[in-house]
Amino acid sequence: xxxxxxxxxxxxxxxxxxxxxxxxxxxxxxxxxxxxxxxxxxxxxxxxxxxxxxxxxxxxxxxxxxxxxxxxxxxxxxxxxxxxxxxxxxxxxxxxxxxxxxxxxxxxxxxxxxxxxxxxxxxxxxxxxxxxxxxxxxxxxxxxxxxxxxxxxxxxxxxxxxxxxxxxxxxxxxxxxxxxxxxxxxxxxxxxxxxxxxxxxxxxxxxxxxxxxxxxxxxxxxxxxxxxxxxxxxxxxxxxxxxxxxxxxxxxxxxxxxxxxxxxxxxxxxxxxxxxxxxxxxxxxxxxxxxxxxxxxxxxxxxxxxxxxxxxxxxxxxxxxxxxxxxxxxxxxxxxxxxxxxxxxxxxxxxxxxxxxxxxxxxxxxxxxxxxxxxxxxxxxxxxxxxxxxxxxxxxxxxxxxxxxxxxxxxxxxxxxxxxxxxxxxxxxxxxxxxxxxxxxxxxxxxxxxxxxxxxxxxxxxxxxxxxxxxxxxxxxxxxxxxxxxxxxxxxxxxxxx
Amino acid sequence: xxxxxxxxxxxxxxxxxxxxxxxxxxxxxxxxxxxxxxxxxxxxx
Numbered sequence: 001x002x003x004x005x006x007x008x009x010x011x012x013x014x015x016x017x018x019x020x021x022x023x024x025x026x027x028x029x030x031x032x033x034x035x036x037x038x039x040x041x042x043x044x045x046x047x048x049x050x051x052x053x054x055x056x057x058x059x060x061x062x063x064x065x066x067x068x069x070x071x072x073x074x075x076x077x078x079x080x081x082x083x084x085x086x087x088x089x090x091x092x093x094x095x096x097x098x099x100x101x102x103x104x105x106x107x108x109x110x111x112x113x114x115x116x117x118x119x120x121x122x123x124x125x126x127x128x129x130x131x132x133x134x135x136x137x138x139x140x141x142x143x144x145x146x147x148x149x150x151x152x153x154x155x156x157x158x159x160x161x162x163x164x165x166x167x168x169x170x171x172x173x174x175x176x177x178x179x180x181x182x183x184x185x186x187x188x189x190x191x192x193x194x195x196x197x198x199x200x201x202x203x204x205x206x207x208x209x210x211x212x213x214x215x216x217x218x219x220x221x222x223x224x225x226x227x228x229x230x231x232x233x234x235x236x237x238x239x240x241x242x243x244x245x246x247x248x249x250x251x252x253x254x255x256x257x258x259x260x261x262x263x264x265x266x267x268x269x270x271x272x273x274x275x276x277x278x279x280x281x282x283x284x285x286x287x288x289x290x291x292x293x294x295x296x297x298x299x300x301x302x303x304x305x306x307x308x309x310x311x312x313x314x315x316x317x318x319x320x321x322x323x324x325x326x327x328x329x330x331x332x333x334x335x336x337x338x339x340x341x342x343x344x345x346x347x348x349x350x351x352x353x354x355x356x357x358x359x360x361x362x363x364x365x366x367x368x369x370x371x372x373x374x375x376x377x378x379x380x381x382x383x384x385x386x387x388x389x390x391x392x393x394x395x396x397x398x399x400x401x402x403x404x405x406x407x408x409x410x411x412x413x414x415x416x417x418x419x420x421x422x423x424x425x426x427x428x429x430x431x432x433x434x435x436x437x438x439x440x441x442x443x444x445x446x447x448x449x450x451x452x453x454x455x456x457x458x459x460x461x462x463x464x465x466x467x468x469x470x471x472x473x474x475x476x477x478x479x480x481x482x483x484x485x486x487x488x489x490x491x492x493x494x495x496x497x498x
Numbered sequence: 499x500x501x502x503x504x505x506x507x508x509x510x511x512x513x514x515x516x517x518x519x520x521x522x523x524x525x526x527x528x529x530x531x532x533x534x535x536x537x538x539x540x541x542x543x
Contacts, residue, residue, distance in 0.1 A: 039521025044514050049506035078505075156509060163506065204520075261513040360531045367523030396538070 007338050014334035018346040021328025021430065022353050027317035028197075029357045032364055034205035041208060043257050048166035052142035054084040054158065054221070055135040059127035061120055063149035064096035065492040066267065071104045071112060073152040073496065079159060085140075087113045088149075089131040092120025124217070125234045125241040136224070136232045144227055146234075146242075148218040150490040152180065152265040160262035161221045171226035171254025172246070173262075174212070175219040176200055178372065180265030180494035186379070186454045187275060190462040191268040193376035193383065196365045203258035204368075206314075211305035212256040213315060215249075217242035219264045226254055238292065240285020247293055250306050260368075267494035272441045272453065276469055278488045283473030286319060322467040322474075325430050332427035347427070348395070355392045358384065371497075385433060385461020391426045433464035434471060441465065 001009075056074060060067050067088060074086055086108075090097050101114040117130055128146060135141050143165055145158070157175055164173045176199055179192035199216070206212045220242065229252050235244035249256050269275040290297075297315075299307040317324070328350055335343035362380050365373040373380065382389070394402065405419035440448075440456045448456075457465070 033524075036521040036524030039517040039519075042514075042517055044510055044517070047510060049503050159506070159509065160513065163510070259513075261516055356531070356535060359534065360527065363527045363530060364524065367520055367527060 011335060011339040011342060014331040014338060015342055015346060017327040017331025018335065018350055019331075020324045021331070021350050023313075024317040024321045024324055025354050025357050027313055029360065031202055031205040031314060032357075032361055034208045035201055035364075035368065037208045038204040038260075043164055043167070043170070043207070046167040047163040050162055050166035051080050051083055051159065052162055052165060052223075053140055054079075054143045054145050054162065055141035056084060056086045056145040056147060057128060057131035057135060058086065058088045058147055058149050059091055059124050059131070060088050060093060060097050060101075060149045061091035061127065061487060062093045062095040062097060063490060064093065064100050066150040066490045066494075067097060068100045068104060069492060069494075070147075070149055070151060070153075071108070075108050075111065076155055077153060077158050078155040084145075084158070085111055085113065087115055087131050087135060089115045089117060089127040090120075091117050091122075091127040123236065123239075123241075125236040128234045128241070129236065132227065132232055132234065136228065142224055143221055144224060145219070145221045146217070147220075147264075148266065150267045150492075150494060151177070151218045152494055152496050153219075154263050154265075154496060157219070157262045157264055158221075160259050161219075164257045164259065165221070165223050168223075168225075169255050170223070170257055171229075171249040171252065172215055172220055172222045173257045173259060174203070174215040174221070175262040175264050176203075176258075176260045177216045177218045177264055177266050178369075179268045180496065181267055181270060182493060182495040184493075185270050185450075186457060187272065188268055188270050189376045189379045190383070190457075191275070192372050193365070193379045194462070194466075196369045196372055196376075196380075197361065199258075200260050200368045201361075201365075204260055206311075207258050209305070209308070209310050210255070211250060211308070211311045212246055212258055213311075214240075214243045215246045215256060218266050219262075220245070222249075223254075226252070229254075238285050238288040239281045240289050243285060243289050244292070247289065247296070247306065251296070251303060265494050265496050267490050267492070269488060270493075272444045272457070272465065274488060275465070276441050276472075279466065279469045280473055280476065283470050284477055287473055287477045290315075290319060319470070322434060322471045325434070325467060329427055329429075329431040332430075333424065336424065336427070347423075351392055351395045355395065358392070379462070382458050383461060384463050386459045387429055388433065388461060391429065394426075433460060434468040436460045437464035437468040438472070441468070 058067070058070065071086060077084065088101055090101060098114070098116070101112070104112045105114060115131055115134055117127065120127070132144065135144060143162060161173045161175060164170050177195065179188055179195060181188040184192070203212060226249055230245070230248050234241050238244055246256055269278055296303055296306050298309060298312045305311065332343060332346055335346055365380060402419065405422060406417050409416055409418050409421060437460050440453060440460055444453045
């Protein structure tokens with residue numbers, strides 16, 4: 001093999017790396033294209049007026065600030081009188097949770113039950129199993145709603161969920177969890193915008209392809225049969241018990257449904273530190289699940305839907321997104337030195353596709369959830385960060401506007417132009433944005449002022465924070481860091497908008 | 499038809515309309531998107 005052949009092979013590998021960076025973008029776009037079909041092929045035609053007796057199980061570990069409001073919202077449900085009961089599993093709380101529960105039991109006699117665990121803090125799944133063992137021990141409940149202590153239900157949400165269970169092929173239904181912090185801040189508004197994409201959009205698309213990746217832990221309704229078929233227990237071996245439940249339901253041959261019109265409101269983290277803790281748990285859980293269900297991926301003969309190529313690509317394009325981004329950076333930098341004529345084509349394809357999909361998704365978010373999209377228009381716009389937006393803008397502007405960059409510059413013994421330096425920096429930024437995002441998180445943890453954190457977050461972007469967390473999760477799983485249940489602190493900020 | 503049955507039908511129709519609105523909205527957004535993309539790639543005179 002000659003040197004020229006070697007360069008050709010390396011350049012081809014670099015080009016493949018650049019195209020790997022486009023995979024998550026195309027996957028996200030395809031998902032958005034499927035959403036419209038949900039207007040034609042949804043589950044509403046199979047729904048019936050079905051109002052089973054529902055036992056609601058709420059794990060609560062030091063949730064004294066939020067549990068009272070959640071119970072009040074549940075007691076205002078538009079649902080047949082006496083057809084629902086609330087079981088709060090007090091996971092050895094050391095705050096005022098037991099006092100709040102005693103008060104609520106007196107206020108709503110026969111509807112609210114206090115189940116106390118004397119040894120707690122082992123995680124949500126253990127608390128849920130304590131509640132489920134009590135609920136399934138008698139045959140009153142026909143359906144079981146699993147929710148979080150901070151979640152507030154709109155009055156019609158439970159009815160919107162139970163109607164799907166009239167179809168016995170449905171094992172579980174999940175609702176659209178919206179961020180409801182009042183007052184919110186930049187971080188909570190980023191989360192609110194993210195949930196349009198991650199829930200209202202993605203889960204509708206998943207309904208269309210007939211397989212759901214995750215039942216929201218904050219609001220999932222199961223038929224009794226479904227939970228009994230799973231042995232009446234929630235998986236306790238991972239940090240993603242809700243996704244395990246989702247997969248097990250579907251592997252047992254039952255379908256799982258998302259109802260985007262069934263809305264609940266939750267309090268999400270308002271700091272990067274809180275967000276990091278919560279999302280690291282989710283991301284590690286997803287890696288654990290990917291390994292645990294390794295026999296399912298891309299094997300449609302074993303499970304038609306979970307094993308389908310479409311679902312596999314959707315799943316892995318999110319799970320491996322940071323690796324695809326790093327590959328794209330390496331690919332572009334490699335092409336710069338190996339094949340400059342391919343470099344421009346690679347960059348144009350990557351940034352052109354990403355920019356087009358960015359515009360499409362922003363516009364479409366106003367159709368999917370107009371109120372949230374309007375409330376979070378700035379966060380939606382700034383989601384990738386100012387630096388990435390500037391790179392995209394420069395890509396679309398006439399290049400002769402930037403002739404002022406064609407001045408020579410010497411860095412050590414290297415001679416170049418500012419234009420070339422800017423190009424190389426923009427290629428590297430696809431990966432470096434994750435390092436920068438980690439830096440903003442680390443600075444906030446060390447007491448950075450919130451206004452400065454906000455400024456840096458706007459420059460770096462919220463998207464890079466999420467991918468940086470995915471990398472951190474991969475590292476933690478690789479190093480087998482202790483599986484600690486890091487509870488997200490809830491303070492009672494969430495409100496149902498009037 | 500009792501009150502609950504009436505409410506159920508009303509709610510179902512309302513939610514189906516919301517999904518249909520998303521379908522129509524997607525078509526409109528796709529048209530706008532196609533115009534933007536074409537405007538970028540069409541040769542400028």
